[in-house]
Amino acid sequence: MTLSSKLLLVLLLSSGLWGASAALAPAADDPLPPLPASPHAASVTLLRARPFTLDAPTVHRYRAEQPQVRAGVMLVLAVADRDLLVARQSAEPVLYVGAETAARVNHGAGSGRVVAWVPAGVDADGRVALDLTAVPIFFGDAELPERIDAAAAAAQLRAARAAGARAPTPEVVAAALEPQVRFADEAQLLLFASDLVEQWAPDEADLVAGLRAERLTR
């Protein structure tokens, strides 16, 4: 092989041919991880908790009863077993706060961080009334949340407690709790949540961008 041929070969290898080789690399298996067998026992740590109210009520779509919601708590959670968080088209483990389903904002499999909100009542002073030291935050059996009613949620709580799930300690809650805020509607709530996703699960940039799409009004 002449010097010029060698040089040409080097050039080819370093440019198009290399690119071609990469393009010809076979696609690889990337199946979903199996569902963890015992979701109730999985470690879920409270990182942030922001109580909120809504001027315009929304529907809690994560419950069969589809209740109207005017207040709740936005949560940031750390989940050790990320296989629990992988998005699936089949049923996924449902996130609960006590005997209430939580509405997921993100999936969090890449970061291990979940942003979600849970409905709550308000007291006479307009303060969101949810004692996070009283109930565990846990993942329940795989199901479609819109199929879960009060009885089913209560059963999941019993199962979680039996599996050893414990409520966050007062110290954890105190460290996580932030001042209550007020939003006009769920869209504003989710816009706020986009900041949390960006902070805690930065790999979900498309979700953030989607939540921040310019709001059109008349």
Add this chain to the structure above:
Amino acid sequence: MRLTLLSLLAAVAGGPLALAADLTLDGGRLDVRKFMASPIEVSVSGTPGLEASVLIDLAPGPVSALGESFPIGFTPAWNIFPVGTIPPGGTLTLQLSVPSDPAFHDVTVYAGAVLVDPGSPSGLDVSGGVSIHVVDRDLPLAGHALGVYPWFEYVHAVNQGQGVELAVEPSRLPELAGRTGDIYVVADKTRAEWIADPSLVDVNGAPLNHSFSGASLQADAVLIDRGTLSGAAGTGLGVGYDVVVDLDQDGLLGGDDLIDGYTDGAAFWVVHDLTQPGPLAVTEILYSGGTFLGQNTFYPTDIASMGELPLVVVSHGNGHNYQWYDHIGNHLASYGFVVMSHQNDTVPGIETASTTTLTNTDWFLGNLDIINGGVLAGHIDGHRITWIGHSRGGEGVARAFDRVVDGTFVPAHFTAADIVLISSIAPTGFLGVASATPHAATYHVWTGGADADVSGCSSSNVLQTFQIHDRAEQKRMSISLHGVGHGDFHNSTGSVASGPCLVGKPSTHTIMRGYLLALVQHVVNGNVPAKDYLTRQWEAFRPIGAPLGGCVVVDLQYRDGQEVADRLVLDDFQSEPSTAVSSSGGAVVGTVAGLLENLPDDLDTTFTNSGADPWNGFTYARPGDSARHAVFEYAGDAELVFSVPSALRDLSGFDVLSLRAAQATRHPFTTSVLGDLTFDVRLTDTHGNSSTIDIGSHGGGIEEPYQRTTCGTGTGWANEYETVRLRLTDFLTDGSDLDLLSIASVTLAFGPSAGSAQGRLGLDDLELTKD
């Protein structure tokens, strides 16, 4: 000269008793379909010596008069023609020519013979009736040669750069033998344009002079274009061309010239690479109308100069994002569609996802004036809406349609009739027949054989993608892609694939772009050549840039619905539960083994082959669904014969015989030989004539199941149906005497004499249809 019956009676002068008069056509037929300007033999039989006349009319009888039953209706159009005296042999035979006049197209002429018979009480002897259905000389001419019988495939679509051939079956036009003509390939004209201007201008500058020996279709087939024709149709699909065989070489269409494309469709269309972007620049915008009303919309940048464009709504799956469908948005918008991919609330479940499909469609249509400054206002055709859903979104769009039909959701800005196509990509199956059904909407499904999420395994109904397809009551289609994972269908990271020979995202998107464009052009815009990309075997025909080979294996299903008025279902196994009776009421007999009809639902949770589960691998239904298929096997020559009920035997009005079949996964008869399974289809008429076509004649056969493991033991994934479509007139090739006016049976012949030596097959939707 028109005579009257009275004048005939006046000629009666007594005589010997008359033998029964008889009138037949073309050697004994009573009903014929004839091209204009083609020969026809008319035979009048009766007592020798009697004077004969022929009555014609545009309505059949019978009409009773003078004590006789006349086989015409005696409309103002009736006429009578003396034809001569019955010769000593008893039969007077006339060689005539069917008139050539565009006004006669699709006209049926009824006729009967009248003999002056002095021995008859009425003085007349009247025959039974015959009918002549006259059609213009528009017949398929263009296509491609095949290496096996029927030796030629007539097609609608030709990929740009591919040659085009012409062929005529000599037995259909015997008068062509020995003739020489000029073959023109011309720009397509409508029927009215042809009548107004019959001049012939060849697109290549000059016609091709060709002589027809009449020896055989193969001998007379000729290349009429080497691939020079343009398929540049702008935002359309296909540039149409007509083909004329100018037999009198006068440069005009007329007389006994042949034409393909005389109707308002072309003989064939040349189609560019559908995988490539269209000519229009595309604008992409991102905005939100509120909670779960985020929308990513793609539209032609110059939409202000356009009319109303069809709308495509994309509903993503769980954990997916509405910004992950650029490959769909950019591609379709470049061809003149508007694509709106929306934020889909899938985590709670299918009902919630269906709500966001509905609310986003409604919000979009109701707020065009504020989206991007109102640029879309007045430019969206709200009556041509396509819903595409992925995963939970794929089931969600079916659920959404069901809610509109059931009235449980009343949209403000559209109705069910405005949803002209529902296409589900790897849909889940949470809800079942009562809630996730497309009803009578045109429905389509995409399945990835390597899907590691909605995997297709029989372990759960939730994972089975074909169930909604089989609930579709009317037009339905599918595309199955071996080696394609769940995530390959969107344009973010991750294939979510498991299995051998994975295809990957780039090739999957290439396939998607080409096929999806054909799908929406055909269903939404009524494009004719696009249908070829939905029905023809992928191995033989696909968009120019679409891959083949390596890991790419594509199976297609296609079934017409009520939009095709003429459709005869011979057997879809939906009624008559006995395997001995078809759903059309005809007898079914066969020598195949283990013939069963039932719900196409794997009875256990694996694809492991088991004698206890004759429906192994079938994932098309669940308990409560109404779908019914047949399954059987063979290990040598065997047949399955479907008798055609006597009232249905005239198949001449149909164009295509269609069926769908699937190899049964992991069965020893399937795994013993890995490859396409083929068999023969044989038509037999009431006279005992038969003609047979190998389903593999057009390339391919019934695909081997995707060689994926798990879901039990063994190798092979879910049973995948493929639709086989055979043109009925192809059964007439090589001078077959088959009489399409009187088909007695359709036989499926299996075994080494007919194709693959052994196999186990699912079978469904055996029907005749117009093309």
